[in-house]
Amino acid sequence: MxxxxxxxxxxxxxxxxxxxxxxxxxxxxxxxxxxxxxxxxxxxxxxxxxxxxxxxxxxxxxxxxxxxxxxxxxxxxxxxxxxxxxxxxxxxxxxSGDVSAPVKDLKPGRAFFSKHKGALETRLPTVLSTILIQLEHREVLSNQEREMVESKPTSSEKNHALLTIVQNKGGGAQHVFYEVLKKADKWLVEDLESSS
Structure with a gap:
């Protein structure tokens, strides 16, 4: 039981x-x-x-x-x-059969991340600090990783550093990133998804 x-x-x-x-x-x-x-x-x-x-x-x-x-x-x-x-x-x-549920749940975030990584590198600046805080809070990023991203001199470099870290951490981290981004800037997510 x-x-x-x-x-x-x-x-x-x-x-x-x-x-x-x-x-x-x-x-x-x-x-x-x-x-x-x-x-x-x-x-x-x-x-x-x-x-x-x-x-x-x-x-x-x-x-x-x-x-x-x-x-x-x-x-x-x-x-x-x-x-x-x-x-x-x-x-x-x-x-049980429920095992596939977490894997399936990751696919939208993972697919979104893979498909739109290039666009995200140029479109994240307005919400980047919110995303960094939430990713650290949800333990996708360590404090050192967040500080490393923030230390980059340009928005583009910050975005690239963050997206590389998330990509290297795999599907679970990509899914959390997707969920955080949807809350931080749902319009950006909708725009990227509709432009597919």
Missing amino acids: ASSEPALEQILRTLDELTSAELKRFRTFLSEKTMEGYGPISKGQLENSDPTDVASKMKAAYGDAGAVRMTLTILRKMNQNNLANKLEKAAPAAD
Whole structure:
């Protein structure tokens, strides 16, 4: 029977059972391309993260179901099958037909990002600071990454730096970027989507 406990708590409870060496290995898998449709979380964001930080960053990057699915995948790669089975029983929706939902949800943001990256490099200046703050708040960007983007001398260079970071972080980060951009400047998103 599925637990009513939130996914974040289920993941945290699971990660708490790992030794420090196992948690380090888990973070290494998380910083690599592990699952199709889910980008890695940067090593810098994960370095020295405790289980609470790791679980929070996974939820921010992948959503509840995606974070559970990623946790199950990594645990199985680590041969932590007992822990994976325990988590799977607590959150069976993560391994049912609902699994495709997070991947499908990422596609609009990922497709938008890929299709309009060039246009975004020239059209972001008016909303860039809002986007940077929101991306940092949602843990797509670290404080250092935000400061690096802000340190660029021109708007074009700032936009290029931000878009490169988001692109390198994969589909999860691209989806969050898309959602943040829609809230920051829905007219820009509508204009780009209608010009397709």
